[in-house]
Amino acid sequence: MKPLEAIRIAWEAILKNKVRSLLTMLGIIIGVAAVIIMVAISAGTEAAIQDQITSLGSNLVFVQGAMTRGGPGQAPTGGLVYDDAAAIQDGVSGVKAVVVEQNSSETVKAGDVTLEDVEILGTTTGFPSVRDMDIAEGRYFNETEIERKSKVVILGYAMAQELFGDSSPIGEYIKVGNTQLAVIGVFEEKGLVGNTDFDSRIYMPISVVFQKFTPSMFARFMGDSVRMIYVEVEDGVNQDTVIAGIERLLIKRHDVTADTEDFTITTQQDIISTRESTTAAFRSLLAWVAGVSLIVGGIGIMNIMLVSVTERTREIGIRQAVGATPADIRLQFLTEALMLSVVGGLIGTLVGISGAYIFGALSDMRTVIQASSILLAFGSAAAVGAFFGYYPADQAAQLDPIEALRYE
Amino acid sequence: MSATIIETVDITKVYGMGDISVAALNGINMKIEAGEFVAIMGPSGSGKSTLMHILGCLSQPTSGQYILDGEDVSNLDKAQLAAVRNRKIGFIFQAYNLLARTSALRNVTLPLLYNHADTKVSVEEGDKKARAMLELVGLGERVNHQPHELSGGQQQRVAIARALINNPVMVIADEPTGNLDSRSGEEIMNLLHKLHGQGTTIVMVTHDQKIAAHTQRTIVLKDGVIDIINHNGNHVGQDDILPVSERNIIPLHNEQKVQHEAA
Numbered sequence: 001m002k003p004l005e006a007i008r009i010a011w012e013a014i015l016k017n018k019v020r021s022l023l024t025m026l027g028i029i030i031g032v033a034a035v036i037i038m039v040a041i042s043a044g045t046e047a048a049i050q051d052q053i054t055s056l057g058s059n060l061v062f063v064q065g066a067m068t069r070g071g072p073g074q075a076p077t078g079g080l081v082y083d084d085a086a087a088i089q090d091g092v093s094g095v096k097a098v099v100v101e102q103n104s105s106e107t108v109k110a111g112d113v114t115l116e117d118v119e120i121l122g123t124t125t126g127f128p129s130v131r132d133m134d135i136a137e138g139r140y141f142n143e144t145e146i147e148r149k150s151k152v153v154i155l156g157y158a159m160a161q162e163l164f165g166d167s168s169p170i171g172e173y174i175k176v177g178n179t180q181l182a183v184i185g186v187f188e189e190k191g192l193v194g195n196t197d198f199d200s201r202i203y204m205p206i207s208v209v210f211q212k213f214t215p216s217m218f219a220r221f222m223g224d225s226v227r228m229i230y231v232e233v234e235d236g237v238n239q240d241t242v243i244a245g246i247e248r249l250l251i252k253r254h255d256v257t258a259d260t261e262d263f264t265i266t267t268q269q270d271i272i273s274t275r276e277s278t279t280a281a282f283r284s285l286l287a288w289v290a291g292v293s294l295i296v297g298g299i300g301i302m303n304i305m306l307v308s309v310t311e312r313t314r315e316i317g318i319r320q321a322v323g324a325t326p327a328d329i330r331l332q333f334l335t336e337a338l339m340l341s342v343v344g345g346l347i348g349t350l351v352g353i354s355g356a357y358i359f360g361a362l363s364d365m366r367t368v369i370q371a372s373s374i375l376l377a378f379g380s381a382a383a384v385g386a387f388f389g390y391y392p393a394d395q396a397a398q399l400d401p402i403e404a405l406r407y408e
Numbered sequence: 409m410s411a412t413i414i415e416t417v418d419i420t421k422v423y424g425m426g427d428i429s430v431a432a433l434n435g436i437n438m439k440i441e442a443g444e445f446v447a448i449m450g451p452s453g454s455g456k457s458t459l460m461h462i463l464g465c466l467s468q469p470t471s472g473q474y475i476l477d478g479e480d481v482s483n484l485d486k487a488q489l490a491a492v493r494n495r496k497i498g499f500i501f502q503a504y505n506l507l508a509r510t511s512a513l514r515n516v517t518l519p520l521l522y523n524h525a526d527t528k529v530s531v532e533e534g535d536k537k538a539r540a541m542l543e544l545v546g547l548g549e550r551v552n553h554q555p556h557e558l559s560g561g562q563q564q565r566v567a568i569a570r571a572l573i574n575n576p577v578m579v580i581a582d583e584p585t586g587n588l589d590s591r592s593g594e595e596i597m598n599l600l601h602k603l604h605g606q607g608t609t610i611v612m613v614t615h616d617q618k619i620a621a622h623t624q625r626t627i628v629l630k631d632g633v634i635d636i637i638n639h640n641g642n643h644v645g646q647d648d649i650l651p652v653s654e655r656n657i658i659p660l661h662n663e664q665k666v667q668h669e670a671a
Contacts (some may be wrong), residue, residue, distance in 0.1 A: 001521055016509055225550045249507065318505045322570065323494020323522035325487040405505065 010336040025344030027297025032348025039373035044366035079262035081223035092245035094237035097197035104213040122209025138185030158199035298384035305392035317404025328395035337389020346383035414440040419472035434632035447620035450629035498571025502583035541569035561592030579611035
């Protein structure tokens, strides 16, 4: 029997049982579509992370305070204080700029709009350039305003929308907790970076945050604690050298040892690696899920092919009587199983591509359809069909023609 | 047309093994010449179906030799037997055994699909030949009808066309009229006579004396051996195969004892 004839016979057999064929293919369809959609989502996520990291700049070092446990009756001490920033700027070579961040949250009122638990970010003048934020309207605060603890505020894009709608907030006043602040600027839309929503925050001089929103009795002895210090490394300077310098300086200033450090230093690269390992884990999970569903689909094909061989025992007998060899019969049923899986793979590919597209359009997650995932899914579907189709096809080939002809 | 199509030498067929083995055939010696129309008869359990399966290359003898069209087919493997069936034998079954939901034309061309010989015909030639065959059996107008759209007699005629498509050296008909009313049965027998008249060798298995009477020779089996050969009133020069001691009824060799066979 020519392969072309086998394909024709298989196609006719599939068409004779349309509904059953479709149900048989369902497992493969779902498996293939799942692979394509999941890979598209994970590739989209990766691309989004890559974009964010590029937008952050790659020469940033993050110094974060790690809370250390205080003894009985003692308050926990936050690692970093405001003066550390100045010390890093002055005491470590190769540092281009240092930006400090301290946050809190408060109720914000503007006119008759009240928003609870709004994140307040106190920071310094270098913030917009380090975090790649642009002012859409108005201006950013300056050094003088930090020194004078001026009651000024910059709104995140979403905050401005929520508090003032479409009218300009510049020159308006908002009440944060009990403090009245003048709006002097609005940031452009930035969106989510990692888990941080840059648009739903308000930004003010760090000195105002220290004074009004995070007053601490320890501040008098230790200085105002800060959440994060961003250190921008000068171009051409080895990041690791700068990190080592910061570490030495802070160990000395905080009077700790390398084992009891109350701060952590991370780089953009560390964050990328973490994210990458997360997505890699996510991906391998997806691969397992997809693999399992393809195997289940394959078992479905084997099941139906075994039923089909039994049902068509007489047909097999007729074919054998007129001269079909065991190889001919095997080829016929193997082709049918392969065709079920390949057609299922095709439908699954279409479902997967449109599914990924629709998912990307309807949700705020980005999806990037990968050609390699289509090939992989399709190839595995065909392999599954061949693997699970062989046993039923062989059963058919082994039938005794006399028994097969007698089968009712 | 004096070539020998079928020659069997001491064919036996034993089912099962050891103590529980049952001999369905117990030494069959026969010859059928090209162009003959022969009936094989016998009560159920006589071994006629088993003999038909062996003659049709659907199974193999336990011992003995079967020479079909000059080729010893006693020891071929499954694939080789399939090829022999394809090239040399056309089957007509009691239950027609057409492929359901498949047109008469495609049913007739089915054996061409498995023709691995070099003389393989193209699809167009095959279709042309199949149409000619359907014309021959009187179904030229129904090539695209499916089995369920045809009467029993018409289905059997499609089966006959299928049996002839590969120019077999013989046609084996297993109770070809068994499922048909008497009128359709008669039509089928007339058709077989017509084919016989055109030189086709036909071996027909039946239990119906009247149907068997249509043939030139009737081989009657009993308990796995040939009981009698009835020349049905015709003498067609079989003397070289089995000596004719009586005109119509030939008793068999004395050494072929009656065997007891479990039903």
